[in-house]
Amino acid sequence: MASIVCYNSNMASLYTYQSTNVMKTYILMGLFFVVIVGLGYFVSNYYNAPGLVYVALFFSVFMNIASFWFSDKIVLSLSKAKPANREEFFDLYTVTENLSIAAGLPMPKIYVIDDPAPNAFATGRNKEHAVVAVTTGLLQKLEKSELEGVIAHELSHIGNRDILLMSAVVVLVGFVSIISNIFTRGMFFRGHRDNDRGGAGGILALIGIIFIILSPIIATLIKLAISRRREFLADTSGALLTRYPEGLAKALEKISSYNMPMKSANAATAHLFIANPFGNAGSSISNLFKTHPPVEERVRILRNMGN
Numbered sequence: 001m002a003s004i005v006c007y008n009s010n011m012a013s014l015y016t017y018q019s020t021n022v023m024k025t026y027i028l029m030g031l032f033f034v035v036i037v038g039l040g041y042f043v044s045n046y047y048n049a050p051g052l053v054y055v056a057l058f059f060s061v062f063m064n065i066a067s068f069w070f071s072d073k074i075v076l077s078l079s080k081a082k083p084a085n086r087e088e089f090f091d092l093y094t095v096t097e098n099l100s101i102a103a104g105l106p107m108p109k110i111y112v113i114d115d116p117a118p119n120a121f122a123t124g125r126n127k128e129h130a131v132v133a134v135t136t137g138l139l140q141k142l143e144k145s146e147l148e149g150v151i152a153h154e155l156s157h158i159g160n161r162d163i164l165l166m167s168a169v170v171v172l173v174g175f176v177s178i179i180s181n182i183f184t185r186g187m188f189f190r191g192h193r194d195n196d197r198g199g200a201g202g203i204l205a206l207i208g209i210i211f212i213i214l215s216p217i218i219a220t221l222i223k224l225a226i227s228r229r230r231e232f233l234a235d236t237s238g239a240l241l242t243r244y245p246e247g248l249a250k251a252l253e254k255i256s257s258y259n260m261p262m263k264s265a266n267a268a269t270a271h272l273f274i275a276n277p278f279g280n281a282g283s284s285i286s287n288l289f290k291t292h293p294p295v296e297e298r299v300r301i302l303r304n305m306g307n
Contacts, residue, residue: 032063035176067168072123072131075272079121080264081111081133092139096132096151103155103241108132117262117279118142118255121272122154122163130158135262142251149238149248150255153274156237162230166272231274235298239305249302256295 040056066074086093092110100107108124111133118138124130132154142150157163239245255275265277276292 032176033061036063039176068125068164071164071168072125072129075121075123075269076111076131076133078264078266078269079113079133081113084110084112089139091144092134092147092151095144095148096155099148099152099155099241103152103159105155105159106130108155108158110134112136112139113262113264115262115264116140117258117260117277119262119273119275119277120150120154121269121274122157123166123272124158124163126161126164127158130163132158137258138255141254141258145242145244145247146251146254148242149244149251150274152238152241153234153248154238156234156241157230160230160233160237162234166230169271231292231298232301235302236305239302245302245305249299252295252299252302 036056036059037053040053043056044050044052084092089110089112092112096110097107105127108122108127108130109132111131113119113133113135115135116137117135118141120132120134120138122130122132132151134150138150139147157166235248238248242248252275259279261279262277270277271292273292275295
């Protein structure tokens with residue numbers, strides 16, 4: 001009886017941060033709304049076109065809705081993931097099905113990415129519309145206990161309601177970066193109109209330009225702050241679900257030992273994966289803002305749990 005109580009308390013920890021993550025999603029969308037309207041205001045002021053504020057307002061609302069309803073489809077498309085059938089990927093199906101039952105979650109849809117790099121991610125707006133995607137490389141390189149550790153990690157993202165928050169970041173941060181990039185290029189080709197302005201107008205335009213240029217960096221830092229803590233939490237919750245931390249620890253070591261980047265590696269979706277999709281080598285830019293905590297630290301924490 002004591003073991004059952006202990007296991008139930010561990011299972012409960014899968015859902016400890018649900019309400020917190022839902023609230024963070026709403027806060028993120030609210031901040032995105034403010035940033036986009038602010039970008040629209042400064043751009044309209046720069047080009048002396050007040051109508052651009054309303055355009056920015058429309059796009060802010062539209063992209064918030066899109067990030068909620070369609071972020072999973074966007075992520076799957078960017079990752080070139082395809083639906084997996086039960087007959088071809090029987091072991092993957094049975095592992096996911098059994099762990100879903102143990103976690104008290106609906107069976108997520110399963111997708112496979114044709115890529116030799118071992119990796120995986122979860123996405124979707126809620127546990128009823130969740131997706132788990134793995135690469136063919138992951139299925140080839142991991143033993144069953146290691147695969148269970150990875151799937152448990154991804155199911156923990158679903159149980160903790162990380163998936164909506166992390167998937168929405170892909171759409172919202174990406175859109176902020178696109179708007180900033182368009183404006184920066186337009187400013188370069190148009191020339192510096194601010195030279196014709198004076199006083200408060202010129203200062204306001206300068207502040208706006210600085211804000212627009214820095215907004216993608218700020219958005220990226222928000223994404224990193226969200227994703228790194230979520231990985232630690234999902235590691236812990238996944239280990240509690242399988243009750244075998246060593247499985248996930250070994251899986252992370254194998255995944256991190258593969259140095260080549262994924263064919264579909266994308267900076268916008270990198271934080272969704274269980275490990276850095278750019279590989280350990282990566283590029284100087286991708287390593288500058290790492291989306292994942294060090295694998296060595298994650299493995300150490302997992303093995304301490306086992307001990």
